[in-house]
Amino acid sequence: MKKLYGKKIDLALNTWIKLARAFSTFNKKTAENIRNFGLTQPQFAVIEALGHLGPLKVGELCKKMLVTGGNMTLVLDNVEKLGYIERIHSKDDRRAIIVQLTKSGKELFDKIFYSHAEYIAELMSVLTPEEQKTLGELLKKLGTSLQKIK
Numbered sequence: 824m825k826k827l828y829g830k831k832i833d834l835a836l837n838t839w840i841k842l843a844r845a846f847s848t849f850n851k852k853t854a855e856n857i858r859n860f861g862l863t864q865p866q867f868a869v870i871e872a873l874g875h876l877g878p879l880k881v882g883e884l885c886k887k888m889l890v891t892g893g894n895m896t897l898v899l900d901n902v903e904k905l906g907y908i909e910r911i912h913s914k915d916d917r918r919a920i921i922v923q924l925t926k927s928g929k930e931l932f933d934k935i936f937y938s939h940a941e942y943i944a945e946l947m948s949v950l951t952p953e954e955q956k957t958l959g960e961l962l963k964k965l966g967t968s969l970q971k972i973k
Contacts, residue, residue, distance in 0.1 A: 849946060852946055853942070853946070856942045857939065865888070865890070865894070865898040866898060866901060866905075866907075867939075868888050869884065869888070869899065869908065869922070870902065870907055870908075870924065870932050870936075872884060872887050872888060873908065873922060873923060873924045873932075874932035874933075874936060877923070878921050878922065878923035880919050880920065880921055880922075881895060881899070881919075881920050882919075899922060902928075906925060906927050906928070907924060907927060907931055908922055908923065908925060909923060909925050
């Protein structure tokens with residue numbers, strides 16, 4: 824038997840469940856696609872961020888990927904072992920470490936990113952372009968509004 828908490832709460836819970844389930848399914852599908860490249864999602868995210876934005880300080884990379892420094896260190900260690908990134912000390916701030924793609928990292932980004940982007944477009948194609956635009960606007964509104972709540 825469904826427990827009712829009132830229209831406002833029931834609607835919010837129902838919407839949240841749909842959002843969580845949709846994200847979970849979408850995330851699982853994209854993770855499977857990323858594994859085809861021999862990478863984990865965090866490793867792919869590092870290569871994608873650096874491929875699009877260029878060299879970044881570790882802290883900037885953490886903010887872009889929404890992860891903590893401890894988690895990032897392990898991911899960077901693993902991507903560096905694969906030969907796709909290098910870490911260099913900043914000439915302006917010796918405490919800062921800059922992460923950048925190596926030549927093989929750039930080649931990998933060029934080889935795999937477009938294919939992954941096509942896969943995401945294929946997944947999103949269940950929605951019309953207008954629905955995708957509307958969903959994007961609504962999710963941005965939700966995300967930015969929630970960041971303001973303490």
